[in-house]
Amino acid sequence: xxxxxxxxxxxxxxxxxxxxxxxxxxxxxxxxxxxxxxxxxxxxxxxxxxxxxxxxxxxxxxxxxxxxxxxxxxxxxxxxxxxxxxxxxxxxxxxxxxxxxxxxxxxxxxxxxxxxxxxxxxxxxxxxxxxxxxxxxxxxxxxxxxxxxxxxxxxxxxxxxxxxxxxxxxxxxxxxxxxxxxxxxxxxxxxxxxxxxxxxxxxxxxxxxxxxxxxxxxxxxxxxxxxxxxxxxxxxxxxxxxxxxxxxxxxxxxxxxxxxxxxxxxxxxxxxxxxxxxxxxxxxxxxxxxxxxxxxxxxxxxxxxxxxxx
Amino acid sequence: xxxxxxxxxxxxxxxxxxxxxxxxxxxxxxxxxxxxxxxxxxxxxxxxxxxxxxxxxxxxxxxxxxxxxxxxxxxxxxxxxxxxxxxxxxxxxxxxxxxxxxxxxxxxxxxxxxxxxxxxxxxxxxxxxxxxxxxxxxxxxxxxxxxxxxxxxxxxxxxxxxxxxxxxxxxxxxxxxxxxxxxxxxxxxxxxxxxxxxxxxxxxxxxxxxxxxxxxxxxxxxxxxxxxxxxxxxxxxxxxxxxxxxxxxxxxxxxxxxxxxxxxxxxxxxxxxxxxxxxxxxxxxxxxxxxxxxxxxx
Ligand SMILES: Nc1ncnc2c1ncn2[C@@H]1O[C@H](COP(=O)(O)OP(=O)(O)OP(=O)(O)O)[C@@H](O)[C@H]1O
Ligand code: SF4
Ligand SMILES: [Mg+2]
Numbered sequence: 001x002x003x004x005x006x007x008x009x010x011x012x013x014x015x016x017x018x019x020x021x022x023x024x025x026x027x028x029x030x031x032x033x034x035x036x037x038x039x040x041x042x043x044x045x046x047x048x049x050x051x052x053x054x055x056x057x058x059x060x061x062x063x064x065x066x067x068x069x070x071x072x073x074x075x076x077x078x079x080x081x082x083x084x085x086x087x088x089x090x091x092x093x094x095x096x097x098x099x100x101x102x103x104x105x106x107x108x109x110x111x112x113x114x115x116x117x118x119x120x121x122x123x124x125x126x127x128x129x130x131x132x133x134x135x136x137x138x139x140x141x142x143x144x145x146x147x148x149x150x151x152x153x154x155x156x157x158x159x160x161x162x163x164x165x166x167x168x169x170x171x172x173x174x175x176x177x178x179x180x181x182x183x184x185x186x187x188x189x190x191x192x193x194x195x196x197x198x199x200x201x202x203x204x205x206x207x208x209x210x211x212x213x214x215x216x217x218x219x220x221x222x223x224x225x226x227x228x229x230x231x232x233x234x235x236x237x238x239x240x241x242x243x244x245x246x247x248x249x250x251x252x253x254x255x256x257x258x259x260x261x262x263x264x265x266x267x268x269x270x271x272x273x274x275x276x277x278x279x280x281x282x283x284x285x286x287x288x289x290x291x292x293x294x295x296x297x298x299x300x301x302x303x304x305x306x307x308x309x310x
Numbered sequence: 311x312x313x314x315x316x317x318x319x320x321x322x323x324x325x326x327x328x329x330x331x332x333x334x335x336x337x338x339x340x341x342x343x344x345x346x347x348x349x350x351x352x353x354x355x356x357x358x359x360x361x362x363x364x365x366x367x368x369x370x371x372x373x374x375x376x377x378x379x380x381x382x383x384x385x386x387x388x389x390x391x392x393x394x395x396x397x398x399x400x401x402x403x404x405x406x407x408x409x410x411x412x413x414x415x416x417x418x419x420x421x422x423x424x425x426x427x428x429x430x431x432x433x434x435x436x437x438x439x440x441x442x443x444x445x446x447x448x449x450x451x452x453x454x455x456x457x458x459x460x461x462x463x464x465x466x467x468x469x470x471x472x473x474x475x476x477x478x479x480x481x482x483x484x485x486x487x488x489x490x491x492x493x494x495x496x497x498x499x500x501x502x503x504x505x506x507x508x509x510x511x512x513x514x515x516x517x518x519x520x521x522x523x524x525x526x527x528x529x530x531x532x533x534x535x536x537x538x539x540x541x542x543x544x545x546x547x548x549x550x551x552x553x554x555x556x557x558x559x560x561x562x563x564x565x566x567x568x569x570x571x572x573x574x575x576x577x578x579x580x581x582x583x584x585x586x587x588x589x590x591x592x593x594x595x596x597x598x599x600x601x602x603x604x605x606x607x608x
Contacts, residue, residue: 206391208347210405210456211378214370220404221393228395300440301394 008292012285019281023274024067028060033268037080054080067274076278077271079264086271090257090279094242096166097249097256100175101241107180108187108237113230115184116191120199121218131188138185147178147251164253175252179245183237190233194226201225228298235291239284243276313339313567314520318594321464326490326497328507328528330543331517332564337500338386340517341466345381346373379409382457386469388450392441398425398452399437405459424455428485447478454485464496465489471506483510504543508532513600516540519565519575522594526601536597536608538580574605582607 034042034050051057055066067077076087115135119128154174155163162171198204199222207221208214237244246258253259257276264272296303314336321327329337342348344358344365358365360380365373377383385391392401402421406412412420418437425433428451441449450470457465467486471479487510490497501507507514508528516524516531516539524537535541542560562579571577573588580587586606594604 202385202387202390203393205342205347206383206385206453207393207404209345209377209383209385211374211376211408211460212404213374220396224395225393299395301442 008289012289015285016278016281020068020071020274020278021064023277024064025060027268027270027273028056028063031268032056033080033270035268037267037269071278076275079272080269081267081272086269086275089272090260090275093255093257093260094279096254097242097245097258100172100179100248100254100256101245103172103176104179104183104245105237105241107176108183109234111180112184112187113191115188117195117223117226119188119192120195123196128192132192135185135188138181139189141182143178143182143247144251146181147174147248150174150178151251164251166253166255171252171254175245175248175254178248178252187230187233187237191226191230194229195222197229198222198225224298228295231291231294231298235287235294238290239287242283243280312520314343315570315591317517317520317522319515319522319525321496321498323463324490324494324496325513326487326499326511328504328511328514329498329500329517330502330504330507330514332502334564334567335517336520336567337502337517338468341383341468341498341500345377345383346370347377347383378405378457378460378462380462381464381466382460382462383466383468384450384453384457384470387473388453388470389441389444389446389473391453392449394441396440397437398439398441398444402437402452402456402459405456409460420459421455424458425452427458427489428452428455430455445478446474447482450474450478450482451485454482454489458489458493461493462495464498466498466500468500469502470499472501479506486510504531505547516543519570520567521575521591521604522602523576523604524602525594526603530598530601536601536603537576537605538582538607539576542579576605 032051033054034047034056038046038050048057055063058066070077074087076085078084079086079089082089115131119131122128151163151174154161161173162168163174165171204217204221207217212221242257243261244258245254245256246261248254249256249258250262257279260272261276263269264276317336317340319329319340329340331337339348343352343354346354346365346368348354354366360376365376392398399418399421402424403412403417406417406420410420421437422433425436430436430448430451436444436448436452441452444452454465454470465486470486471482474482483506486497486499489495497511499507499511504514508531511528513525513527514531515522516537518539524531524535524540526536531540532544535544539560546560560579565571565575565578571588573590574580574583574592577583577587584607592604592606594602596602597608
């Protein structure tokens, strides 16, 4: 068990390292921040001074080693825009992003999973077809289109909710709904097919044959088993809590990580982009590890280091 | 699509009945239909009488009280008939709670006794195991134990040994026979192997393409088979006394259920076929009090 844990941790660290390295080289080889920050027609001396100040004149690998060296000590560089520590800038935005992604996540679970279960249990019924139609619409319509439709209806036509910004308590509603609907649609489909797969298994028929009520068969023999594949997609959704709202935050001018990322990328604010992606990679990897453990907990066949063998 | 065409089948109290026929002829569907286990999209007509009570069209709640308690069923693939995420003890406990109202310590003691009953060694430890930690034969024993939990009048064993290797097969069949002798429970043994059925039951129903074509005591079937299909099955069987003989499997294949011939469904493969065979499906007729055949030339 300990060896498994250590191996898992090592792989996680390696993944994060690769992400950092990849992002670092792509960013540093794909354009000059000096031009963006100072504007292209700045005097050459100013540009030269800027590049020296940020170490951009040195070879890329040397910059990378320096970055790693500092990062290991908790220093992720400063924003080229306002000079503040990049990680601090990023972490300040986390609560704002979580304020929409966490409720949206709850919405996905609360709508998507029951809808999927219901559809599977009433396969081919009108309710099933309707659910699946809505679900297809839910994830084929891009989120910015959905966002615009919601704005048109609830802000422009009805005037109930603000169309953008974050100044009123109701401002979060449309971003949350936009995020939640798409995710719920995906989850509903996934849950439905997981349930159908399980309901077709011989142990379901066997459980019915021994006289168990259908409700109990579903609750005790279908749901726990269908939860196993569903965990994958739910885990993935946990992984996107930090960075899954880029489009929605941009459309609704919501001051979260996603919007910071967009502006940092277009400004070539390297340290900030790096810090965001590091955070994103870390959440993804953490979510993955959690999923692995939930798997082991849900499925005895995958349990490692069990108390007895065959 | 119609899978069954008028199954007339009677199981008497304590009797051991065999049900044989090639794959796809409807052996499983017959019993699943009787217990209402075919799912909501299947239509079942006719009557299934349990001690005079008709099960067809009864509310599900009532069928649920029949399942496991009056008629229990075990299946072909024991390892996938047990839920992989629950321990053996829990799955047994479920049946004990359901049929006998047992809980906690009493349920555990009874579960242990049942595992002993089906000759699983180290029962206490096995209760804590998951199905994947047991072999196929062990899982089938667990399934049998679970069926016994309801103290059923009839156990339907649907090809209980096809997924198991030869020695284990024999052990499971022997166990079924032993339990039947001890408990007086009736047994329906579904198999495509006439030999297996002969050794373990008193009477056999031969099914072909959704119909019972011959129904007779085992001895009659072996000494005086009447239906050409039964004769074909016998010819494909090695001699019981070990004498070597060339096996002659029946030529041709079972017709698809949606593409049955208009007359006798065995006609395309039958060597005794005459024109009259293709007029209408032959009706089952009694040759003797306990021998029924559906063939115009029998
Ligand atoms: N749930 C169901 N509803 C309706 N028809 C079914 C169902 N399951 C199977 N059938 C059909 O019924 C026919 C008989 O199948 P059945 O499983 O009873 O055959 P079998 O004799 O048990 O064969 P095997 O030896 O392979 O188990 C097949 O054509 C099959 O396609
Ligand atoms: S009715 Fe005719 S075709 Fe059918 S089994 Fe008898 S002889 Fe053969
Ligand atoms: Mg079958």
